[in-house]
Amino acid sequence: MLLDIQNLKTYFHTFEGIAKAVDDVSFSLEQGEIIGIAGESGCGKSVTAQSVLRLIPEPPGKIVGGKIIFDGQDLVARSTSQVRSICGKRISMIFQEPMTSLNPVYTIGRQIAEMFSLHQKAGAQEGWDRTVDMLRKVQIPAPEKRAKEYPHQLSGGMRQRAMIAMALACNPEILIADEPTTALDVTVQAEIIDLMLRLKKDFQTAIVLITHDLGVIAEITTRVVVMYAGKIVEQADTVSIFENPRHPYTQGLLRSIPRLGQRARHGARHLQEIQGMVPSLTDLPAGCSFFPRCPEAMSVCQFNLPDLIETDPGHTARCWLYGDHEQEACERG
């Protein structure tokens, strides 16, 4: 196991109270695996990723519990600078907006070459050659010329590819990609998806892909974690999530998205909605967070938080539909 996140809790102190942005999140990542984290905005996807690399602004945020085991060490127990030096070149992250990690005043070639000299102790000429090579690998046309350009001279898609090139320069074991294609056009998104699939194949890079786009999740991941209001509500292999979703939230999400050709072929003209809206993290329902919106809600759900329950082998859902609720509710008082 490459990365093992156990019961991670990251909270924020806000004016409205404590926001449990990540609350008891556990999942692990194997070498060469692409795991997807899905869920709506504000459900804690980015905070989960930022917790691994210790990028949480503190205050207001703090990792208040859990373990992040990487290479036999618990990152949560280490200082920020220790985390940076352990992860430095072994875990890379890319963001939705490439300009946040590209420096506008240096050429992209210089920025990538710096990664090579910093992490792989490459000399100037070697660093430059490898930079051009890397830009070619991420399919930037005319890489020798583009390497000498500044970020603003590149289009959105090319900037995203340049950022991926930079993230890959240190040949990381894990790539964490937070909404890497959300700001891109579908044609460019298709190329970035293809690029990530090739990284996995050619370099055995393990990828954590964060996105709210279930189409992208279906295309490239092998396992999916679905989050809702700071908690994992379902986890399974990708095929099971899409073909046999167990949690009412996952089921609702999958039913609510329009599918290409659905109307043209079947005349569908009504989408199944999920009623209501995502609750505020500082004002969560007492029991199951999905209770106010859930079409299957039972009385036990209102005041009792369900555990993650194994519904099928390797498939878990946080829902009372799959637990012996009377007994458990009794035991908890």
Add this chain to the structure above:
Amino acid sequence: MGEPLLAVRDMKVHFPIRKGLFAQTVGYVYAVDGISFSLEKGETLGIVGESGCGKTTAGMATLRLIDPTAGSVVFNGEDITGFNRSRLRSMRREMQLIFQDPYSSLNPRMTVNQILEHPLKIHERFSSRQRKERIAYLLDKVGLSAEQGRRYPHEFSGGQRQRIGIARALSLNPSVIIGDEPVSALDVSIQAQIINLLISLQEEFDLSYIIIAHDLAMVEFLCDHIAVMYLGKIVEFASYERLYLNPLHPYTQALLSAIPVPEPRHTKQRIFLGGDVPSPMHPPGGCHFHPRCPLAGEECRRLEPSPKTIESGHVVVCHRYQ
């Protein structure tokens, strides 16, 4: 069918690029470069295409929120291109806009009631009681409570704010609503609510919509006819059935093939375009799409293709169909 409700002919919007001390015009952004489309009463037209292809500009120029460089907009049988300010103002009650970003399109210092009352005060000679009744009616239509009318925009979620935006657009009983990416800023579970709301309001009030969007699955759901734009031009125009079941233009085919499908076992042949959309300041000669087109031939570099009607209501602009 008779006259369409709205007909746009050969519309162009060229933005001058100015440089230097005297702000000389050194070139133009050909944001919209000769597009024509029409809209029937009660139907929905979709405009799709990649970022920067001119969708928003086309919508703005149709409402004359931007003055078109050339072309005409005929609304209800009248050419509005030459309208003066006061005639434009009364025309605008008939054509309303809803925005992509519900966060920035509402005045944060006004309550929802005030936001909805504003257009009624400007355009209608309603008594204050009539205005109150109208506001209550609008809130109910978009699924908000009377109590929510007394609150401020920041107290609402994105989806609720979009409902407020829709109520405001409906307030003067328009016949056309232009929605520029009306759901793309919303969460997946909320998008379906707003799409269903738009469809039911259309049925109830016989509204005509122009929906500008990049999400082709959503557009198929919402739109009767779809115009696919590339670099300021419409390259294909068809009914939703024909566009999705039988796309003809190589660009439309590539766009549709690029959409990720939420079915993990589904495998499809993807058409990779390579490269990026060229700058609308220097569109390529011949067919604008030729540098990225997998099917480009020699004549595509030299000659601009002209629109060809393949079947009633299905127009494609590509040499392969000449």
